[in-house]
Amino acid sequence: MYQEKLELLIDGTWRQGSEGVSEPLINPATEETLSHVPHASTSDLDQALSAAAKGFKVWKKKTAAERYAVLYKAAELIEARKDSIAEVLSLENGKPVAEAAGEIMFSAEALRFYAEEGKRAYGRIIPSRTPGVRQIVMKEPIGPVLAFTAWNFPASNVIRKLGGALAAGCSIIIKPAEETPGTAVAFGRCLQDAGLPDGVLNIVFGDPAVISSHLIASPIPKAVTLTGSTAVGKLLQKQAADTLKRCLMELGGHxxxxxxxxxxxxxxxxxxxxxxxxxxxxxxxxxxxxxxxxxxxxxxxxxxxxxxxxxxxxxxxxxxxxxxxxxxxxxxxxxxxxxxxxxxxxxxxxxxxxxxxxxxxxxxxxxxxxxxxxxxxxxxxxxxxxxxxxxxxxxxxxxxxxxxxxxxxxxxxxxxxxxxxxxxxxxxxxxxxxxNFMGISTPETPFGGVNQSGDGSESGIEGLEEYMRVKFIAEL
Structure with missing residues (x-):
């Protein structure tokens, strides 16, 4: 039995779309309807953008240790709720429950890794040519992030983006795949129960083309990340170019x-x-x-x-x-x-x-x-x-x-x-x-492709740095 209540998360509040639009969630193994996925209206999206802007101001001021505490607790909750989330994942995606449970455990480990790594976003001091001058390189969160994920790994696709962005100090609006929404909703509840401030995480569903074009056109988000096809990646990069958003793309492979x-x-x-x-x-x-x-x-x-x-x-x-x-x-x-x-x-x-x-x-x-x-x-x-x-x-x-x-x-x-x-x-x-080995995806190692398989890396320290920008300070 499908147990997750499907809702949008906007500014800390779980709710249905303001216009009452939804689509059926189908079990691919039986073709039966499991639930209905709410669609966000443009008004809902604007509220999510405002919430992300507000949430970023709060979250970026938290110390790395404070962010660690919230993310680590969320990872513990994900692990504690593994069985129920795995059942949801299996029903909406079709993969075996044991495989789904393994993906949930991977997600908990990935979130723990990011929580820890956020405390090690090191800058550096560069010796100055001028006496008395300090030259400092700092890493700081890039800003609110837009994330779009595919249906094939409803847990790990989502957590790689949430973990990297949140550990870096960013807020995030994520649109998981409408085919597999429940896993992301369950993760959102874990993060909220762990004490994540309102507006730091926003979850929306709906028509992918409408949502992506509306959100990317806004000047509020500073980065866009996608796990999806190469064709969609190219489209989002073109849209992001108008506001010069940083793009992290994990795309197709062969x-x-x-x-x-x-x-x-x-x-x-x-x-x-x-x-x-x-x-x-x-x-x-x-x-x-x-x-x-x-x-x-x-x-x-x-x-x-x-x-x-x-x-x-x-x-x-x-x-x-x-x-x-x-x-x-x-x-x-x-x-x-x-x-x-x-x-x-x-x-x-x-x-x-x-x-x-x-x-x-x-x-x-x-x-x-x-x-x-x-x-x-x-x-x-x-x-x-x-x-x-x-x-x-x-x-x-x-x-x-x-x-x-x-x-x-x-x-x-x-x-x-x-x-x-x-x-x-x-x-x-x-x-x-x-x-002689095929286990190329772990929380601590970079995951990403070259050529038309994408740009940038998720996981590892590289996955954290994708959501950070460099600031240089010369101080006399």
């Missing part, structure tokens, strides 16, 4: 997986299958193009398919579920298009390649082989449970193919040769590279 001829194939397959079908492949760092050395190609496909056929598909709250549904009907149509295009270009379907005949937005885990570079799936981010395989023989051609997309978020390399690993990781156009 991660190549490179399996060299000396890779430990069994361990490699265990790892890449698990990460490929996590959240039904709806992960920006999901492995999405599989380049396997020709000497291992047949064995790799056979082993991959063997493991895929053992994946248990079902609702997130069903015992043993390993993969849930896609987020919406529209995603199923795109999966069909990508598979059909690949086949028309010469690829072969090894397993899957179709919607499952059941209620909900389920797509069969799919493996394609002999996929040519001309197929759309080799250049367009699939964001779904499709694994396209192709082989390679020489290194230089491999790197050209691996770096051939506009993206540059994550890449993965499997080899037991240290020199080859280093050569490969240095040649890859990516913000993050995993070598």
């Amino acid at each position: 991660a190549p997986v490179i399996v060299h001829k000396d890779a430990d194939l069994e361990k490699t397959l265990d790892m890449i299958v698990m990460f490929k079908f996590r959240n039904a492949g709806q992960v920006c760092t999901s492995p999405t193009r599989f380049y396997v050395h020709e000497s291992l190609y047949e064995k790799a496909i056979a082993g991959f398919v063997e493991r895929v056929k053992k994946i248990k598909i079902g609702q997130g709250n069903e015992e043993g579920t390993q993969m849930g549904p896609m987020i919406a009907e529209r995603r199923l149509g795109l999966m069909d298009e990508l598979v059909q295009d690949a086949v028309l270009n010469g690829a072969k379907i090894v397993t899957g390649g179709e919607r499952l005949d059941r209620k909900g937005y389920f797509y069969a885990p799919t493996v394609l082989r002999d996929v040519p570079d001309t197929a759309r799936i080799m250049s367009e981010e699939p964001f779904g449970p499709i694994a396209p395989f192709t082989s390679f023989s020489d290194f230089e051609t491999l790197m050209e193919r691996a770096n051939s997309t506009v993206y540059g978020l994550a890449s993965f390399v499997f080899t037991q040769d240290g020199a080859l690993a280093r050569k490969t990781e240095e040649a890859l156009e990516a913000g993050m590279v995993g070598v």
